[in-house]
Amino acid sequence: MSNQLAEQISKRAAVAARAVANLSEAKKNQVLQRMADAIRDMQSDILEVNEKDMAAGREKGLSDAMLDRLQLNAERIEGMATAIEEIIELADPVGERTPFVTRPNGIQVDKMRIPLGVICMIYEARPNVTADAGALCFKSGNAVILRCGREAIETSKAIAKALHKALRDSDLPEDVITVVPSPDRELMTELLKQDKYIDLVIPRGGEGLIHFVSDNSKIPVIQHYKGVCHLYVDKDADQEKALNILLNGKTQRTGVCNALEGLVVHQEIATSFLPKAAAALAEKNVIIHADAASAEYFEGADVIADDAYGEEYLALEIAVRTVPDFDAALDHIHTFGSGHTEVIVTENQAAADRFIREIDSAVTMANTSSRFSDGGQLGLGAEIGISTSKLHAYGPMGLQALTTEKFVVTGNGQIRE
16 A cells, blocks of 8 residues: 555656746746745644644653754744745756857757756654755755654644645646655655656655665665764864854754764863863753863763764763864864764964865864854755765755756757768
8 A cells, every 4th residue: 555655646746847847937936935925824723733743742752852853933934934935036047058068060068957856855853844845846846755754744734735825826736745644654665666756865864764764765865864063173273263163053053963063172272272161061051071181171071982972962962072183183073073064163274274175074164153054054045955975965955956967969960970
């Protein structure tokens, strides 16, 4: 039964993808505005359903990080609508044509951006993904299948009702944006076999979900295992900047993938910087895991072994390490980072340049907060996810990452001899 439903959902999405692939930018933007308006109009209905999902989540003992991702309020719903309106302002990449080469025989070779086709999003307690992914896939000319986790399924359905109203009012098929009606894992497994109809799978959630999808999919998968983001405070750092960036990255919002999970400090400034960091983090009730050299500056720190770093806490916890030099900082980050976001604070431009050049991460930053590692903050509009794999996208994925290119060849009767 699950295989039949999975095939039916996927096939209908593939048909719907043809209906949206060649819409004009003006038409897409008109529909997107209707989506934003519908989300605002249906706010009370969405919040009512979300509170039921929240109550069920508390009863099941979901972590604070999961509950934070699940919870909606008036401000977050307005944020969803505003994110869609920001997508309206972005240039449509579909149909963008770039000259590639003119051959000696006179044929002109160009490259043209086209939609990928059908995207399958698999996510857990993130109902805002329903709106973000639906709008981004629509603007980039794709259909999307949204498989939400059990924790947020009813909220996602409520958001989808708003998106579907906008599609109906625009004479477009609802299958352009499909919310899978059941969170059943067997149904998800069958969806991952629909390579005839689905072109790309993007999972967003815990490491276990990402591994399951990667291991069971016959369809290419964009992977984002976890966000173990570090702040390296160099010996030439402005310590006030470093302290502000540390607090913002760790405590502004803990249950997100661009929050800091590791603090690496050059030993030359450890005696001056770590006491300040300890006082500031204590005020925010941050739990400290540290090597022996760093732990002496923190009251009640948990001393951990050299191989115990690399945890994604998603909570008011951070791992701290003092390193003897710049190379040791790079080694630590390469060993324990997840390829998401890494930050250096330094007034030494050569050190900043080397860090940015040598760190193998989707986003590298100098003298600014890891919390800016986000599609909206980087000018992409709402993001569909953050890729920590390198094919075919790396880092926050906006509109362009949901397209590919085809070759377009124009001639004047030439034939190959």
